[in-house]
Amino acid sequence: MTKRHLVIATRESPLALAQTDLIRQFLLKLHPHLSIEILGITTQADKRLDVTLTEIGGKGLFVKELEEALLDGRADIAVHSMKDVPMELPEGLILPVIGKRTEPRDAFVSRQYASLAQLPRGASVGTSSLRRQTQIRAMRPDLDLRMLRGNMNTRLARLDKGDFDAIILAAIGLMRLGLGAEIRSYFSTEDCLPCAGQGALGLECREGDAAVMTLIEPLNDFKTNECVTAERALCRRLNGGCKVPVAAYAQIHHGVLTLRGLVANGDGTRIIRSRREGDPAEADSIGLRVAEELLQQGAEKILKEFL
Numbered sequence: 449m450t451k452r453h454l455v456i457a458t459r460e461s462p463l464a465l466a467q468t469d470l471i472r473q474f475l476l477k478l479h480p481h482l483s484i485e486i487l488g489i490t491t492q493a494d495k496r497l498d499v500t501l502t503e504i505g506g507k508g509l510f511v512k513e514l515e516e517a518l519l520d521g522r523a524d525i526a527v528h529s530m531k532d533v534p535m536e537l538p539e540g541l542i543l544p545v546i547g548k549r550t551e552p553r554d555a556f557v558s559r560q561y562a563s564l565a566q567l568p569r570g571a572s573v574g575t576s577s578l579r580r581q582t583q584i585r586a587m588r589p590d591l592d593l594r595m596l597r598g599n600m601n602t603r604l605a606r607l608d609k610g611d612f613d614a615i616i617l618a619a620i621g622l623m624r625l626g627l628g629a630e631i632r633s634y635f636s637t638e639d640c641l642p643c644a645g646q647g648a649l650g651l652e653c654r655e656g657d658a659a660v661m662t663l664i665e666p667l668n669d670f671k672t673n674e675c676v677t678a679e680r681a682l683c684r685r686l687n688g689g690c691k692v693p694v695a696a697y698a699q700i701h702h703g704v705l706t707l708r709g710l711v712a713n714g715d716g717t718r719i720i721r722s723r724r725e726g727d728p729a730e731a732d733s734i735g736l737r738v739a740e741e742l743l744q745q746g747a748e749k750i751l752k753e754f755l
Contacts, residue, residue, distance in 0.1 A: 451659040453483045457514040457523035460488040461599045466624050467649055468527045471547075471667070478666055487523050489513045511652075515541055518652065524660050526652045530645025530676055531618070535684035537652070544661055545651040546676050548669035551620040552647035552697060554580060554640045555631040558614035559607060563633040564588060571613040574603065578714075578754070580616050582693040583640045585716030600625055616640075620647045641695035641710045644679035648672050671700045674728040678707045681735025686711065686747060692754045696735070700728055709738040711747040714754070720745040 454475070458468040465488070472484050514526040515538055530546060537543065561567050564587065574596030575581055581593045596603055596612065600621055607615050622630055651667065653660045675698035682696040695710040705728040712719040722741035726734045739747075 450481070451524075451663055452481060453485065454525065454660070454663065455485045455487050455523045457487045457489060457517040457526040459510060459514070460490050463600055463621050463625055464527070464529075467529065470624070471527050471649065471651065474667055475663065479663060482663070487517060489517060515652065518654055524653060524657070525664060528650045528652060530648040530650045531643050533645065533650055533652075535680055535687075540655050541652055542655045543650050543652050545664045545668040546645075546673040547649045547651075547667050549648040549672045549675070551623060552642045553619050553637060554635045554642065555617050555619035555622060556614060556633045556635065557604070557607065557617060557622075557630050558632055561614060561632070564614070564635075567591060567614060572611070573614050573616060574606065574612040575616040577616075577643070578691070578693045579643050579695050579712075580640060582712035582714060582716045582719070583695070583710075584616065586712065586719055587639065587716075589716065600627065604630065618642075618646055637697055637708075641708060642697045643694070644683045644696040645676050646697075648676055650676075671728070674698075674705060674731040675700060675707075678705060678731040678735040678738075681732045682707065682709045682739045682742075683735075685736050685739035686742065686751065687755075692751050694751075696738075698731070698734075703728070705731060705734060707734050707738050709742055711742050711750050713750050718750060720747060720750070 456468055456472065458464045468486060475482060475484060510532040511528055517523040518526055518541055556564055569590040570592055572592045572594060573584065574594050576595065576597050584593060596606065596615055603615055606612060619631060619634060622628055651664050678698040679696035683694055686694050693712045696707065698705055698707040704725050706725045708723045710719060710721050720742055722738045724734050724738045
């Protein structure tokens with residue numbers, strides 16, 4: 449049976465709504481007959497901006513209420529930034545679609561300085577990510593790194609207010625909001641390895657909902673899906689979420705998937721890395737192998753300091 453009405457659950461932040469609108473537009477191009485309703489949900493993570501994500505339960509709080517809307521039938525699909533999706537999904541839900549990743553890198557934003565290298569000693573830098581903090585500390589231990597949460601406009605407003613000399617964000621978020629001009633420079637993935645799924649959008653739905661899966665399946669990008677599968681397998685093995693500084697980034701060139709993984713301690717004085725290549729069809733096992741190599745180098749001991 450052809451489905452004619454689709455309800456999409458999303459967070460109500462400007463970025464989440466912009467990302468959901470992208471998906472809505474793609475779906476309407478594919479299925480002109482479709483009517484689409486947006487179900488906006490303000491999650492606990494969006495309400496509690498006064499504390500770190502680690503203190504209130506991690507990035508999973510960005511998706512928990514959206515998943516509840518799927519499970520109780522209020523929504524047909526949920527749109528997520530893949531970097532926010534926990535490694536284990538609730539029973540009855542699946543992630544059949546991961547859209548094409550366009551920009552995985554982190555961005556440097558400042559009103560006075562063009563790059564991290566230009567910052568003076570003791571300059572204050574804001575970011576919401578432990579992963580970024582530890583890698584930046586390894587490059588510039590002289591900087592004052594502080595936690596910065598809130599939606600994109602809130603963070604930029606704090607920069608304008610002078611609370612920080614610079615802030616570091618996922619570049620794709622600024623670009624999707626039409627704020628790409630704010631970016632002064634990009635971190636290479638060698639300098640600052642992204643987190644699993646950064647730059648990719650995922651569509652979650654109920655397992656066995658064939659009508660919905662038929663509608664959304666054309667949005668799946670196989671290369672991105674394989675890369676994100678490898679990245680998430682690594683993080684799942686290491687129990688990596690926002691509470692620990694774990695990074696994972698995969699690329700496919702000439703039919704070969706290359707996955708790089710990283711674990712760092714809090715002050716960036718110890719960073720261990722691993723890399724593995726293989727057949728994209730073996731994405732999950734490549735992720736597990738890189739995780740095992742990190743564990744052999746001492747990742748478990750490092751990660752215990754954050755748990």
